[in-house]
Amino acid sequence: MTSRILCVLAMLAVGLTAAATSAQASVPNRWGFALVNLTSGVPDPAHQAGSWSAGFNVSVTPGGVGQTYVRFPQLAINGGVVHVTAISENAYWCQAQKWAPSGADMLVAVQCYRYGGAPVFTPYSIVFEQSTGTLPAPKAFGYVHYNGAGITSQFNSAGAVNTVAGGGGVWTVQLPGLGSAGFAGNLQVTSADPSQPARCKVGAWAPSAGTQAVQVRCHNATNVPLNTGWSLTYQRERAITGGALPPGRFGYTFDNTPANPGPYAPVPPAVNYNSASAVNTVQSAGLGLRLVTFPVVGALQDHVQATAYGPGPEYCNLQTVWNTFGGSVYVRNVACYSAATRVDRPSMVSYTSRY
Template identity: 75%
Template sequence: MNQASQRRDPHAVRRRGRVRFFMPPEWNEADVHRLRKAIIRILCVLSVLAAGLTAVATGAQASVPNRWGFAHVNLTSGIPDPAHQAGSWAPGFNVSVAPGGVGQTYVTFPQLAIDGGVVHVTAIAQTAYWCQAQKWGPVGADLVAVVQCYKYGGGPVFTPYSIVFEQSTGILPAPQAFGYVHHDGSSIVTQFNSAGPANSVLPVVAGVWNVTLPGLGSSGLAGNVQVTAVNSNQPARCKVGGWSSALGAQTVQVRCHNATNVPLATGWTLTYQRERAITGAAVPPKNFAYTFDNTPANPGPYAPVPPQVNYNSQGGTNTVQTAGLGQRLVTFPKVGVLQDHVQVTAYGTGPEFCNLVTLWNTSGNVAIVRNVVCYNGGTRVDQPSLSTYTSAF
């Protein structure tokens, strides 16, 4: 059939680009015209939907969209402090706690069942106590973290503590950066890097590791680091032994000790944050802050430098001042909104460790940590430390 006869035959196969129409014998030219318009409308809708799905996928990749939760565990059984717990679960759920052995508690984060992620724990006590993670993982629809607390020397003891869990994927635009590592003492268990490359861990000597987070670098120190021991078999505590920044990577040294001051090969978690909350959520809260008390002999109040280690999401100036030997009062202005959370980590090459002497105070949009307290053995000492604060909002 030639083109002229094809135009004359209203029942012929018609081509429009790659789309072929077959016209049934009972159809006329008006029917074909309506069909063509309908197909064009459908193609337009599909094009819009495809563009929207691409935008959603790109946005999800550019965020850190997964699961998080925090709590102030002030009891061994039941629902802990409601003013200081929050998470990515739906409304109507709560964190719950169940007792284990002496000094051991099981913390259930509702609706967060997932493998991987990291846990950080900080003891809240008026003496030389610390808490460590033993393990965590999905149980049914929930995530359960097991926490064990000790006093210096290794005796198990219950003390209140703050705990945070988070698990992330995706890419972040610089200068924002977020990364973590869960290491079992010999190899990486799970990790995340918001720039995309894989983090690496190099053992140095017993109880010491160098952690490299490539792609998260900065021209000088910037951000904050938190470290927590992970051990199910014996007392262990870990800290930041050193930290350096370069344009290509952040390099952090992790140091761990046993129940006294002996270096210990143990598991640990590390989180690096820069202009992101410690929870690492997809849409970060409006209110969060962190600081590095790198001159603990300064009576203050002073604002740690460089400014990039003293970040406040609302533009406030965080300050640190002495509150007695080994005790530092940290103020986070403009960001104090319940429900909220604090973690602290000691810094330095020795066996010192830090905790919170009591629960922080949140009032008038100011969060006051009274106090970060550090120990060498059972003695309070002035010691550099890293503190991070976040609200759920």
């Protein structure tokens, strides 16, 4: 089994040397998402979709303990970013290890852990996305994949070049040309490490007219700052998939007042976007548990990502799979942890359907 894992990871290493430059406009956008609820086979069809042709599906194969390989059909390309959110009632998280083309497909290695670093399988939501082209303001989209030493893949819908500075577990990402007068949009961050447990989050966020300045913080299996790889995506009036033809049903929110029992609508409104012009709400479902509702935009197939926000080592996952019913989406719940104890902490949530 060990030799098999090493072979697969070696294969994944091929194609991960994309230059640190914006994607070329001649390359079509590619995206896919899935809810991985098994270790082998085709995962939940109600929660997978992508830019592939009809008749194809996401498939999953097992690796080592807590490790799975996700195959996105017809998405082979160098670069892009991957985001993963664990789904569990326990203090678990999942991280991307590596991703790269495998024939005509995109193959992603995902590893999940319990707090403390023991590997464990848990369901998770995963999205791969690669973007091109530009967007007219106020729409904005950008991403960075950083491998622990430098940027290996990036995109900026203003045509600018993103930068990363820092290290040792704390970095500052600049997304020039995507700035806003105040807080607007949403952020998602996921750790990307092929060899050790790593958790990453949004540490801080400072918007300005010229740029979005975002702090990324990462920790090891416990609470020690860690130099590791990660992916960051910024979206504003744009779905997390960032495709050339965005869906009509998507939304995002920033639970920036986690002590508020709610239901409340996060402010400013620009961090609480709903593509149907409805109002997303957040409310307490118990200590460290937040029920997030996206009205009107719900439609299968669909997808949710969540990430923690703040300067500490806390992290968040999804307590269970979201429910899409009557045109609305109920994320029940975003669960945040300090070590293995649930705590009220800020978080960011992004929802998209395929339509």
